[in-house]
Amino acid sequence: MKLFNTLTKKVEELKPLDPPKVSVYTCGPTVYDYPHVGNWFTFIRYDLLIRTLVASGYEPKWVMNITDVGHLTSDADEGEDKLVREARKEGKTAWDVAQYYSDYFVSSLNKLNFLEPWQMPRATDHIDDQISLINQLQQKGFTYRISDGIYFDTSLFAEYRNFARLDLDEQLAGSRIEYNPEKKNPSDFALWKFSPKDQKRDMEWDSPWGKGFPGWHIECSSMCLKYLGQTLDIHSGGIDHIPVHHTNEIAQSQSITGKPLANIWMHTNHILINDQKISKSLGNGIKLEDIEARNISLEAFRLHVFESHYRSQSKFSWDSLLAAQNRLLRYKNFAIKRYQKFNNTLFLPPPDLLTSMQDDLNTPQALVLLEQYIDNSESRPLSQDSISQTISLIDSLFGSQLTKTEDIADSSKVLIQKREKARLARNWVEADKIREILAKDNIGINDSQFGPVWYYLS
Ligand SMILES: [Zn+2]
Known part of the structure; x- marks a missing residue:
């Protein structure tokens, strides 16, 4: 190191x-x-x-x-x-x-x-x-x-x-x-x-x-x-x-x-x-409570810290903190994929974040590797093993608590199945109605070639 x-x-x-x-x-x-x-x-x-x-x-x-x-x-x-x-x-x-x-x-x-x-x-x-x-x-x-x-x-x-x-x-x-x-x-x-x-x-x-x-x-x-x-x-x-x-x-x-x-x-x-x-x-001494008051999680704040290298001057801004909140949401939506079952999944070894960390704590490089990994995972479903290993690695290094990301409720999964049936039957009115119900529970649906993929909207 x-x-x-x-x-x-x-x-x-x-x-x-x-x-x-x-x-x-x-x-x-x-x-x-x-x-x-x-x-x-x-x-x-x-x-x-x-x-x-x-x-x-x-x-x-x-x-x-x-x-x-x-x-x-x-x-x-x-x-x-x-x-x-x-x-x-x-x-x-x-x-x-x-x-x-x-x-x-x-x-x-x-x-x-x-x-x-x-x-x-x-x-x-x-x-x-x-x-x-x-x-x-x-x-x-x-x-x-x-x-x-x-x-x-x-x-x-x-x-x-x-x-x-x-x-x-x-x-x-x-x-x-x-x-x-x-x-x-x-x-x-x-x-x-x-x-x-x-x-x-x-x-x-x-x-x-x-x-x-x-x-x-x-x-x-x-x-x-x-x-x-x-x-x-x-x-x-x-x-x-x-x-x-x-x-x-x-x-x-x-x-x-x-x-x-x-x-x-x-x-x-x-x-x-x-x-x-x-x-x-x-008068610019922003505290943790000011971050929480804007409904931004402290895990997102941690990610914001890692976006810059510790030896360069870092800039704090609310805009970049919101961007970090979106980044965290992306990671969480990657994490909930481990609850979804797909056929023909791929085992992709976790990205080599540790090597970046061992190189003078190169966090910006690690985040780039992670983004590339998640981009790749969108072209073909990853095995639950790949996802579990990757989020454990992220949590152990960045303290992001992704392993605590919860699955959606069973009742929502039933709705997703119903919507998929309606969609296949070209009943768009019914399919859209169910999409709206799910959205009220903060759940979005992607109709991928591998089947419906759910994610959190926020
Ligand atoms: Zn001292």
Whole structure:
């Protein structure tokens, strides 16, 4: 199986350290708000990665964390804690907000038919682990203290700029980001932030350096190390994570272990709506509930995600989502053919979707193969075996739930037979009348050379 590696900027063969196990870490949600479709694009693509690993005979150990503390409004360790800001707005505690949105996230994973991650650790359950990592960094001399916290000195990690090809000189000139003048280098980041002296935070912990809370990046390092060991097979996230979050994870983890944090780094590209990035502040943060409110299924949304490659910029639009809904209907109508009996059927092996998936998750190519397969199936009826094998394959990779497509009622089948008799007797009035009755039950009929073929109209 081949994946594009951000570390080497090449498509590479996956070589797990302990096959058939594959350790995969995905940077999970910060639980202060409802995820928008752009967030879901990223998470769905990693569910696809896990499904592809399973279909390829691997045993993935998938860890996706839940950031329920310490993610500030800007990546530069400035600004307010996102959770605290939301809690104040909603008149709740930060703990309530975190619980509400983590529950929402987990139930949405179910609704979206995700494979269940092996672990979904929460940052607040791992404060001691994070303190221990900061201690180790301190002992190795990588940290320093300023008035608002303990910081990592990025100038001491020689490879700091390599991963994201950062232009640190430009940062030094201060032309791109505002930064805390107490920091030694603009790229230095907080490991531990102190609570304000005059104010009690909802979420704060004692530490060797004083009361406060951990930085965002140290959380992921602590959970990677704890659950998956010093070097992961795959570390994954969104493209936004490259310059700050993942660069900082690498700096602090590798300063402790002296080993690569991950062998393959995967990043999904941006999702655009009307050529804009999706964000709450732009008012284009479409949620899953907005999709459902338009009677579009979440399986259709999943297919929409797979229409573009994860490394290209994807566009979300309602029109393309409706097109995906039609695509799903086409797949479902292919699936119900397994309930229909035809003479002289053909066994056509399922399309080779897995090879496309194993080629850096080439979903657009897989969907083309699938369309061709279904086109072919229209010229001659396929055996029930062909159809069953194909829809199981689609479900295992794409989570489309086609195997759950139900057959039409027996009473409708009786009507179809009656209509066929009327048609053969050239009683068009009767045949059309029955077609209309069936249409009210969402059933359409094709009079093919192999006999009547039924399908769902919507
Ligand atoms: Zn992370």
